[in-house]
Amino acid sequence: MASRPSSRRRALAVPAGLALTASLALLPGTGTALAQEADLPAAASAATDGEKLSYVVNTSSTAPGTVKRVQKEIARAGGTVVVTHQRIGVIVAHSSDPSFAERMRRVRGVESAGATRTAPLKSAGTTEVGAPEYVTEKARVSATTAAAEGEPLEADLWGLRAIRADEAAKVNPGSEKVTVAVIDTGVDDTHPDIAPNFSASQSANRAGGVADTSEGAWRPYTEDDYHGTHVAGTIAAARNGIGVAGVAPGVKVSSINVTERDSGLFYAEAVVCAFVFAADKGVEITNNSYYVDPYMYNCEDDADQGAILEAVRRAARYAEKKGTLHLASAGNSNHDLASDAIVDDSSPNDTTPVERTIDPSECLDLPTQLPGVVTVTATGVQNVKSYYSSYGYKVADIAAPGGDRYQIPDTPAKNGRILSTMPNGSYAYLQGTSMASPHASGVAALLKSRHPWASPAMLQLMMKGQADNPGCPEFYDPDGNGVEDSTCEGGKNVNGFYGHGIVDALDAVK
Numbered sequence: 001m002a003s004r005p006s007s008r009r010r011a012l013a014v015p016a017g018l019a020l021t022a023s024l025a026l027l028p029g030t031g032t033a034l035a036q037e038a039d040l041p042a043a044a045s046a047a048t049d050g051e052k053l054s055y056v057v058n059t060s061s062t063a064p065g066t067v068k069r070v071q072k073e074i075a076r077a078g079g080t081v082v083v084t085h086q087r088i089g090v091i092v093a094h095s096s097d098p099s100f101a102e103r104m105r106r107v108r109g110v111e112s113a114g115a116t117r118t119a120p121l122k123s124a125g126t127t128e129v130g131a132p133e134y135v136t137e138k139a140r141v142s143a144t145t146a147a148a149e150g151e152p153l154e155a156d157l158w159g160l161r162a163i164r165a166d167e168a169a170k171v172n173p174g175s176e177k178v179t180v181a182v183i184d185t186g187v188d189d190t191h192p193d194i195a196p197n198f199s200a201s202q203s204a205n206r207a208g209g210v211a212d213t214s215e216g217a218w219r220p221y222t223e224d225d226y227h228g229t230h231v232a233g234t235i236a237a238a239r240n241g242i243g244v245a246g247v248a249p250g251v252k253v254s255s256i257n258v259t260e261r262d263s264g265l266f267y268a269e270a271v272v273c274a275f276v277f278a279a280d281k282g283v284e285i286t287n288n289s290y291y292v293d294p295y296m297y298n299c300e301d302d303a304d305q306g307a308i309l310e311a312v313r314r315a316a317r318y319a320e321k322k323g324t325l326h327l328a329s330a331g332n333s334n335h336d337l338a339s340d341a342i343v344d345d346s347s348p349n350d351t352t353p354v355e356r357t358i359d360p361s362e363c364l365d366l367p368t369q370l371p372g373v374v375t376v377t378a379t380g381v382q383n384v385k386s387y388y389s390s391y392g393y394k395v396a397d398i399a400a401p402g403g404d405r406y407q408i409p410d411t412p413a414k415n416g417r418i419l420s421t422m423p424n425g426s427y428a429y430l431q432g433t434s435m436a437s438p439h440a441s442g443v444a445a446l447l448k449s450r451h452p453w454a455s456p457a458m459l460q461l462m463m464k465g466q467a468d469n470p471g472c473p474e475f476y477d478p479d480g481n482g483v484e485d486s487t488c489e490g491g492k493n494v495n496g497f498y499g500h501g502i503v504d505a506l507d508a509v510k
Helices: 064-076 100-105 143-149 158-162 165-171 227-236 268-280 303-321 433-450 456-466 505-509
Strands: 053-059 080-085 090-095 110-115 179-184 252-257 285-288 325-329 342-344 356-358 374-379 398-401 418-422 426-432
Touching: 053 064, 053 100, 053 268, 053 303, 064 080, 064 090, 064 100, 080 268, 090 268, 090 303, 100 110, 100 303, 110 303, 158 165, 158 398, 165 433, 165 505, 179 227, 179 268, 179 433, 227 252, 227 418, 227 426, 227 433, 252 268, 268 285, 268 303, 285 433, 303 325, 325 433, 325 456, 374 433, 398 433, 426 433, 433 456, 433 505, 456 505
Parallel strands: 179 252, 179 285, 285 325, 325 374, 374 398
Antiparallel strands: 053 090, 053 110, 080 090, 342 356, 418 426
């Protein structure tokens, strides 16, 4: 994948040399990224006078009087209010003054304030991270054939079979009254496998924290922004005799595009806006296969990062209270999120990263480590943790298929990655915890379909209770070099690699 930074998403793009030269003539008219102080400079200090940054200002109260007073103080400090989320007390503002955040922190009624980025607004970044592996197999069959033999490419969907989603679809494919919002790079709703289940009324573009619900605003900006479309297909691709099938082919899927057009990054103001929008639109489940840029981990004791953490936490909690369950990928750095120290050499990823060692109990990967968010690790076809997947005892909640090039399935393509939809009616393989989270989100949607009265907390308990835990491996050596790559802590019921276990779609619908 080209022209986008590599660190913001939870997918691992395959090396460019492995990409197939496909004509993409799959249908009529057709032809990852890694997911993540101790002395980082304050974000605002990275910008010189005159460079405009975006800020979150978190008020100490949601009372109208407090919020209005803070808005006036923002203007007095030379800032511009972009959007105000009064119900959670979060204001997004722009300013060219490097001291803006510090000034706002001294304002009565402000709990925290900080820059959400270290690069000026509209800054672009380019990093070549490889390409997806496209398929050229026949992608359309008759409805009769599909009913008897499955979707055209279903033989290569080992992930569905691993969690018994193919069997679950025969019992209950999910309810159209349940929607999973893909908070990501946009979804191509014109794809024939996605169009039947797409909910435009619950879709929008929230880049910059500003709502755009105009027709198609939720779509990817370019073909390179394929990530969200791939995720959406895994969740809810229709069983229609075309291409692939999703874990919950009867539910609705929506798109909330939160990436900036130039940089492709997922900034806090967009994620905050996305959670609020999803909740207000009645979305039952959100899938979050990314981390909030520009920091892989946000540390509470850093003024800017602490403000980011608080703003996102408020938005996620607001949505949860309105009935929305959040699922998020654990990350692709093979980090032990339950350890005492992690070396992060990728933050901030929008300017110049500075190596730092953080305590993951105090510096959180957002949104996956927030309370109430379901943290999903990745597995391969052998039901073993994927070599790249981050993990952590009592941090990981559940596991799901995300793909692993070392674990080769007995399928026609012999490809251990995850096959799903791509823009312009095509299909390709990707691997990453980005692919695990949508498998789990599909199961959550099936549970919500079966138990429409269930709250987010109850759904999470059901997912954990119905998961199947393989237990810790005796020796974890995914690449076979004789060296143990990660240590799994815990027992058969709960452990660091799989949390409570690998999700089970068939149990979800029974």
